[in-house]
Amino acid sequence: MAVRPVHEQDIDTLAGALTRAFHDDPVTRWVYAGEPKRPQWSGRFFAWQLERLMPQDVSWTTDDGAGGAALWALPNRWRESGRETLSLLRLTLPGVLPRLPRVMRGLGQVELRHPSERHLYLAVLGVDPERQGQGVGSQLIRPGLDLCDRERLPAYLETGKEANVAFYGRHGFAVVDRIDLPKGPPVWFLWREPTS
Numbered sequence: 001m002a003v004r005p006v007h008e009q010d011i012d013t014l015a016g017a018l019t020r021a022f023h024d025d026p027v028t029r030w031v032y033a034g035e036p037k038r039p040q041w042s043g044r045f046f047a048w049q050l051e052r053l054m055p056q057d058v059s060w061t062t063d064d065g066a067g068g069a070a071l072w073a074l075p076n077r078w079r080e081s082g083r084e085t086l087s088l089l090r091l092t093l094p095g096v097l098p099r100l101p102r103v104m105r106g107l108g109q110v111e112l113r114h115p116s117e118r119h120l121y122l123a124v125l126g127v128d129p130e131r132q133g134q135g136v137g138s139q140l141i142r143p144g145l146d147l148c149d150r151e152r153l154p155a156y157l158e159t160g161k162e163a164n165v166a167f168y169g170r171h172g173f174a175v176v177d178r179i180d181l182p183k184g185p186p187v188w189f190l191w192r193e194p195t196s
Contacts, residue, residue, distance in 0.1 A: 001139050002063040006054050010065040015047040017068050021126030022046075026185035027160035031103055032095045041095030048088050049124055052080065058120065060143050062136060068127035070140040075153065078114070078121040106181035113177055113189055115156055120148050122157035141171060148194050155192040160185050168192075 006014065019042050022028045032041040049071055053059050058072040080088070096103050114121075122144060127136045148155045157173065159165065165175060165188055173190040180186050 001067075001134075001136065003060045003139050003143060004063055004065075005057060006050065006059040006061045006069055006071070007065070008054065010061055010069075011047055011050045011054070013066050014050055014061055014069045015043050017066060017128040018046040018050075018124060018126040019043040020129050021068060021132075025160055027181070027187065030106075030160075030181060030184040031099075032092075033099065034095065037095060041092045044091040045088065046124070046126075048084075048091055052084055053123060058144060058147065060140055062131075062140070066128065067131040067136050068140055069124065070122065070137075070144055071124040072144045072147075073121040073123050075118040075120065078123065079111075102182045102184075106184060109179055109181070110158060110187055113179070115154075115191070117154065119154040119156045119191075120144060120151075122155060125157075137167065138171070145171060145192070148192070149196075152194050154194060157190050158187050159190065160187050162186070162188070164188075165190070 019039050022042060023038065028038065028042050032038040053071045053073055056074050056077060058074055059069060061067070061069045122141070125137060125141055127140070145155065157168065159168065168190050171192070172195060173192040175188050176191045177189040178186055
């Protein structure tokens with residue numbers, strides 16, 4: 001299976017694929033607790049992430065642009081600007097509002113643990129459920145890991161699914177920290193040194 005860079009015309013399709021991929025994700029369920037409307041709010045979040053990270057040219061999708069995506073951020077460009085944060089709030093606030101203080105506190109704890117060392121940040125890796133178990137995630141993550149190795153950059157990510165820890169471990173990541181979100185699920189923080 002071939003992968004290619006994400007393009008602007010992929011945003012709607014990939015936002016849908018990522019919404020399906022993360023529908024049962026513990027952190028997504030914690031942020032957007034309302035089951036019936038979760039796809040609406042998480043879809044807006046993933047479209048926002050795609051629009052924000054795509055211009056950095058380190059995000060990849062399947063050759064058909066529908067199987068999923070790996071969205072990376074370049075060193076020192078992972079944090080959203082104030083304008084980007086306001087845009088996200090405008091798009092998703094109703095889905096978070098009942099738990100806004102708790103969600104902001106939890107996401108603040110996650111952000112505080114983000115390493116200051118230069119690294120490539122895997123913000124999102126998701127595979128449409130219909131394509132899971134076929135090696136798509138490994139193919140999607142590979143170009144970013146190859147870039148890390150070429151440029152001698154570490155890689156960093158967070159995950160709220162314990163099952164993902166083993167998947168990332170197979171790609172060279174190791175758990176460096178873990179927290180429990182306020183009245184929510186655990187989050188694992190993973191780091192990968194470049195290979196020679």
